[in-house]
Amino acid sequence: MRTEGDLIHINEWLKPLSWLYGIGVRLRNQLFEVGVLKEHSFSIPAISVGNITVGGTGKTPHVEYLVNLLHDKVKVAVLSRGYKRKTRGFVLAGEQTTMPEIGDEPYQMKKKFSDIYVAVDKDRVRGIEMLTSLEDTKDVDVILLDDAFQHRYVKPGINILLVDYHRLIIYDKLLPAGRLREPKEGKARADVVIITKCPKDLKPMEFRVLTKAMDLYAYQELYFTTIDYDDLRPVFGDPDRRMKIAEAAGSHVALLTGIASPRQMLLDLSAMGMTITPLTFGDHHQFRERDAQTINEKFAALPAPKLLITTEKDAARLEAFEGLSSEVRDSLYVLPIHVSFMLGQEENFNQKIISYVRKNSRNSILVKKKDDNKSKDRHHSGNRPGTISFRDN
Structure with a gap:
């Protein structure tokens, strides 16, 4: 069962150093x-x-x-x-x-x-x-x-x-x-x-x-x-060769990440029915020749059916990375993600952002529409103030 704060680990013996660090940070903020x-x-x-x-x-x-x-x-x-x-x-x-x-x-x-x-x-x-x-x-x-x-x-x-x-x-x-x-x-x-x-x-x-x-x-x-x-897409080759994430269920997946917190993805993919082998590197890791050998060997050892999945951030660094085997390159997919608001909060958040930009930008089409509506109201005093509609994203 995953609960709030379950990935926090406190190094108790380092608390005195944290106290000293806190003095410096508080002074800066002050x-x-x-x-x-x-x-x-x-x-x-x-x-x-x-x-x-x-x-x-x-x-x-x-x-x-x-x-x-x-x-x-x-x-x-x-x-x-x-x-x-x-x-x-x-x-x-x-x-x-x-x-x-x-x-x-x-x-x-x-x-x-x-x-x-x-x-x-x-x-x-x-x-x-x-x-x-x-x-x-x-x-x-x-x-x-x-x-x-x-x-x-x-x-x-x-x-x-x-x-x-x-x-x-x-x-x-x-x-x-x-x-x-x-x-x-x-x-x-x-x-x-x-x-x-x-x-x-x-x-x-x-x-x-x-x-x-x-x-x-x-x-x-x-x-x-x-x-x-979102749908899996290949890092190399035809970008239109997409795969539904559900199609990877039952596969042996090497999860290649160089991000700060990959555990959430590991948990989610495991819950989707994939057998995960983590290939974990440090955040913003710059891949080197020895890393290619490790990736090639670990992926070759996986039983079929198998895939190699990575994040969008890691894919940006892997695109120009040399040394990956043809098997790895053919099987390497990026898994795009997006965020969704819960509790029906999306509309309220969107309007907060749009309203702020509209009120403070003089060049935007949002302001132009707003000003156009005001102009119309001046000529048609019986009209109520017009509203601005926004195309769905």
């Missing part, structure tokens, strides 16, 4: 609170998606959810740090940009959404200034800040905090004893808190217990999301 360290606000809508824990909470699929919600209505830019990239400073992704230049997650995003701007810069203030001033990108309407909850030099219009259901911050401890980057009280900066990776069979009482346990302020909104899996 310097921002009193204005010694400056937060920068921008006229353009900026939405931050991040966490206060080390490890995956589902930032990328939640950013992609926002992109899907907005990109056919406004010009969207995603600004990321570009973790483990081989470049420095500000880099704007183009058609020929490679994964090492911007990092695996931004590369994945640019491949999936060719009509948005994707940029990386460790200095988010500079990154926003570049996106809003460059000739190629100055028509941007909204900037999504990936993994920026602790980058306090930028003050976003909406601050979204993600909390993994299996690593609830209320049960965790500061680094290095636990996995918190800052005290759990830091959640007070969030406008929206989303508990991610929730089991699909959560009961109403469990939602109420979680809501009470999170102990949010009245100005904060709490949402719950779960992971859904």
Whole structure:
């Protein structure tokens, strides 16, 4: 039985170091609170998606959810740090940009959404200034800040905090004893808190217990999301050669991951009737020649029928990876994921985001429609204010 916080492990003997670490983090936050360290606000809508824990909470699929919600209505830019990239400073992704230049997650995003701007810069203030001033990108309407909850030099219009259901911050401890980057009280900066990776069979009482346990302020909104899996698609070869995830039931699957928290996927695929052999590497792992040998040997040893499944983030690094056997290349599939809101919360969340962007962007078609409606009302005083309809995503 999976329960909230079940993946948390506290190293009790490291708690003294956590206490010292906490002093430094609290001091930094206090310097921002009193204005010694400056937060920068921008006229353009900026939405931050991040966490206060080390490890995956589902930032990328939640950013992609926002992109899907907005990109056919406004010009969207995603600004990321570009973790483990081989470049420095500000880099704007183009058609020929490679994964090492911007990092695996931004590369994945640019491949999936060719009509948005994707940029990386460790200095988010500079990154926003570049996106809003460059000739190629100055028509941007909204900037999504990936993994920026602790980058306090930028003050976003909406601050979204993600909390993994299996690593609830209320049960965790500061680094290095636990996995918190800052005290759990830091959640007070969030406008929206989303508990991610929730089991699909959560009961109403469990939602109420979680809501009470999170102990949010009245100005904060709490949402719950779960992971859904899309069709498997080959990493190499014909991209139209798709496979329903249900078709993999009964297969021996080597699950190849280099992400922070692969256990959720392992549990889900096992529940779908697959026999899983984990091939687990560290987060953002850069695959090397010796890794190819390990992957080839372990996959060759599996009995048929067999598949090799990986994540979208790992696929971005594996595409240019040499040394994989022809058997591995022919059997390697990526498993895309997306998030779904629970308790019927999707419409409320969507409207919150759209309303914020509409009210704060002067270039967007959302504003144009709103202004057009106001103009019509001035000429037809008997009309009630028009509403804006949005195409389903």
